[in-house]
Amino acid sequence: MKFLVTGGAGFIGSALVRLLISMKHDVVNLDKLTYSGNLESIPKNLHTTGYFFEQVDICNSKEIKRVFTDHQPDVVMHLAAESHVDRSIEGPGEFIQTNIIGTYQLLEAAREYWTGMAQERQKKFRFHHISTDEVYGDLDGTENFFTETTPYAPSSPYSASKASSDHLVRAWGRTYGLPILVTNCSNNYGPYHFPEKLIPHVILNALAGKPLPIYGEGKQIRDWLFVEDHARALYTVATQGTVGETYNIGGHNEKQNIEVVEAICKLLEELVQQKPAGVSYYRDLITFVTDRPGHDVRYAIDPTKIKNELGWVPQENFETGLRKTVQWYLDNRSWWQRVLSGDYKLGRLGEQHG
Template sequence: MKRILITGGAGFIGSAVVRHIIQNTADSVVVVDKLTYAGNLASLAPVADDLRFAFEQVDICDRDALKRIFATYQPDAVMHLAAESHVDRSIDGPAVFIETNIVGTYTLLESAREFWAGLSGDKKAQFRFHHISTDEVYGDLHSTDDYFTETTPYAPSSPYSASKASSDHLVRAWQRTYGLPALVTNCSNNYGPYHFPEKLIPLIILNAVAGKALPVYGNGQQIRDWLYVEDHARALYLVATQGKPGETYNIGGHNERKNLDVVTTICDLLEELVPAKPAGVNHYRDLITYVADRPGHDLRYAIDASKIERELGWTPQETFESGIRKTVEWYLANETWWKQVQDGSYQGERLGLQG
């Protein structure tokens, strides 16, 4: 039985990891989360009463608070998911991305290193620092038969991906220089329950049922590899507990789709699941509206996830078709969750157009 410190555990992927660990393992969890606009305690409600769950509202840039947390909880592993995560927001205001993703990761690394250096025996040998990152650090792919592997050179395009690339380099340097037993994972686009509605899939579902325009950036031909968040949570736990320090693992869903196809798939599912449409809407597809493309928009991401499959035995359980159906059904059944999010500061407006 391990105790795992999870930063960003109130976010989309972090909360899926916490729910996975509490509901499927004997391990305990302490969540460290600042609760920015993206953090939501309601996403942890299913496990909040479990005695193996603890929550600390703390900024990962706060070294003193982190020192107290390491001393109090004596974690066996850190899973680092806290980040500013939305590309469009990074275009409007990169400063907080530099602060949290780079300075915050540095601060967490130093706190973990100090704690780890003070350990001995098995506890020290078994300690792990797992950094969760994105395939966006690799830039984009222009040929349809090319895939990101663990050795693809970094070429980030946006302030977000540049800040994540920086944090990946810091983690690898702390492993190489100080021997901190660190691992890095780079994953593709996640989707599924509890996803903040500024991201493509929940935005499209919620706009469609409200009879609002469905914004498609540029011509909608950008390709993303979609990973169901619960498949990702299983993969992350496997890496944190069984991965080899110093290694990188790419995690993808083997589900490449054009953005426009994602939007039309959701429209077609809603025709089936919610045939009674808002006033004035004949077909959900009629709501599709092409809007200005994102500056610097990457064309295609695709992950080669064969290493994690070969070495740790992980494969995704959901196809895009099964995962998107579950996701649409979840949003239809969990209006209370997303209404609370929408009542906050984000009202579904377009972000990331500069100027």
Template sequence: MKVLITGGAGFIGSAVIRHIIKNTQDSVINVDKLTYAGNLESLSEVSSSSRYAFEHVDICDRTRLEKAFFEHQPDAVMHLAAESHVDRSIDSPAAFIETNIIGTYTLLEVARAYWKSLDAQRHDTFRFHHVSTDEVYGDLEEGTGLFTETTAYAPSSPYSASKASSDHLVRAWQRTYGMPTLITNCSNNYGPYHYPEKLIPLMILNALSGKPLPVYGKGEQIRDWLYVDDHARALYKVIKGGQVGETYNIGGHNEKTNLEVVHTLCDLLEELAPATMRYHRLITFVTDRPGHDQRYAIDASKIERELGWAPQESFESGIRKTVMWYLDNLEWCQRIQERPPHQLHQRLGISA
């Protein structure tokens, strides 16, 4: 199988590509705009493979997308390209509307025209897999219930609203045009190669530099944490064996408050990279994010039951691997951090 992956230079996309090239005989076409969060270094261990190709293309550029489809002739699409940071969506929502909604629409239309042009056998086996987030479901009350595939959408931020919109587009293209689509909604990912504006890498790198560890509100927001390589395995199972028109929730069974996560990181750094000052003392509580959801939690029983997937990493094993990776790859982190400062860093009161 030849899979066209949008956003393949991003955090999750690069993990999927590494998984496919290293563990299967399938081929990958990586279509990526290379925004601030895209980094081809994340693919250095597989980029020399004859089964890997890269196209520097914005998913909003229909002409260049069409060219990529007809040159590479993919058997499936895995759509991961997205603006994904909630704080950025609050500061600058326009980019999220453009990429996550207009970009998804453009990709759907290009993929639909391509799919219709295929011969009968390839037409029947073609798949369009849209990768989304649990944030489209909104907020859960503490300690009650889980997000299922039938939970009503109630997005809270411009980011989650734009992802909810893209999910609705994908479902509409399946129902109206018969496109063979699948959707997955995942919980918070963590692991190697994560851009340092996200909670876990930000805390690790700030701690190592002796900078404040900014925690929103009281740090009581609860998230379900999923190791990125577990997510990559799940996505591959869905595109290979998922049922057309279905949605699959993917979660790590690891509910933690943000403050618990930060304390765990401090404990691991005390063990693995001890400093003269205790890292816990760097924790700084900052004004909470507008519209901040309190709790996300995924019911992943459907994908476990129907496709035989389950996470291999506990939070304890995955977070230790993550911290060790960052400690072993500080040069990669430094190159990322040396990019121009962003509004997000300035608003949180930290230097880039």
């Protein structure tokens, strides 16, 4: 099978691309390469004759159509998106453009391509849209969970733009018969995570002896999902899921933000031989800052459906996944140092095709 992965140089997208390559599938990695797109997240030793890279903006309908024509994919897995809540608050325009208009352009190109397919290939084609649990807003209390039928109530420009894209995908499925699948996942973490997100940000700040900023009192609760578990879930849905269905993907790992930061500090105490100058204990670097506007209090996914219908369960719990993550950042300093310096952006031209 040939997979077209949009946003394949991003955090979750690159984990999916690495998985698909390891399973000997052909992969077309389509990415605009904005600030968070990093081709070094797919090491060159993984590149095969069946791996192709296309630097394309999903809002560019002409180029998107060319990619479909040139590569003839069997499955589209759509992850390309602007995804940082703080950035969406500061500048929502890019989120509207990429997440809504870009998804529309991709849907139209996919529909035209799918309509022109031979009947047997048409039956096997899938358009898998990867979304977030943030479209549901937040939860009251500690007992209830997001399910596939939870009403949408997005809180930020980011989550509102993702909710819009979800609605578009389902509409193209219902109106045009496009064989769509939708997944909504909880917070991901793991190797190759862009340093602006909570877990890598805390790890790298601690290693540098910098403050570890926590919004409010740090009591916001998130359900944490190891990114490689998520990649396996996405592949399972794309290849075994029922057309038209939605599947929630969660890690069974609800933690307050303060618990996450303290767990990272504890691991660093164990794993790092030499602390930065002036640091006695990593947890002393914890600094509470003013909460951001519209900050959701609790997210929690009920993944019963994907477990019962498709047999997927996460392989990592939070403790094992976090240990692997911290160790990866300790072992792969050159990767994140090149991100922090901006050097990862060099050499992008000329890598258009595999």
